[in-house]
Amino acid sequence: MRHRTKTAALLAAAALAACAQTPPASGPGTAFVPLPPVETRPTAAAIAELEHVTLNDRACLIAALYFEAGGEGAQGLAAVGHVVRNRVADRPTGTGICDVVYEPGQFGWTRKVPRRQVADAIGADQRWQNAATVADGVLAGMIPDPTAGARSFYSVLQYGKRSPKWARGMTRTARIGNHVFLR
Numbered sequence: 001m002r003h004r005t006k007t008a009a010l011l012a013a014a015a016l017a018a019c020a021q022t023p024p025a026s027g028p029g030t031a032f033v034p035l036p037p038v039e040t041r042p043t044a045a046a047i048a049e050l051e052h053v054t055l056n057d058r059a060c061l062i063a064a065l066y067f068e069a070g071g072e073g074a075q076g077l078a079a080v081g082h083v084v085r086n087r088v089a090d091r092p093t094g095t096g097i098c099d100v101v102y103e104p105g106q107f108g109w110t111r112k113v114p115r116r117q118v119a120d121a122i123g124a125d126q127r128w129q130n131a132a133t134v135a136d137g138v139l140a141g142m143i144p145d146p147t148a149g150a151r152s153f154y155s156v157l158q159y160g161k162r163s164p165k166w167a168r169g170m171t172r173t174a175r176i177g178n179h180v181f182l183r
Helices: 002-020 044-051 055-069 073-090 097-101 115-121 126-139
Strands: 152-155 172-176 179-182
Antiparallel strands (some): 152 179
């Protein structure tokens, strides 16, 4: 039990510090502020134990953060992670993170990146490591929800100043980087 408490404390310090940083300007070629080294994070097994999620669910969350918000900074990554968690909470008992991430038509990247190709991105670069660090913080409950309970979001890069039709009638809760969050 003591190991899990120390692990959670290390994770909290690393993840919260990363989320407190001002996100870099968004856009192609924008550098991502690196998060703390992997050694400061708990192992995947420790995260699964903390939150009772499967390692596969953890991998699905990391992939969602990587492909949806990889260039958005730590707060943008955390926001997307919380949208996934908020959706899981709205689904029937037994619905997992992978079920939500791969639900048809919910996340644009899942239409563009075949599931078998996700493995090619795993651990490939600093962006993946950043997504993993923030995903672990979200799963451990150590990063507060910057979206105020959002269950949806869209990219202003895709839609510009107009919100998509599906978003009309929803309440805007935050804009973080290039994403607008709604519930």
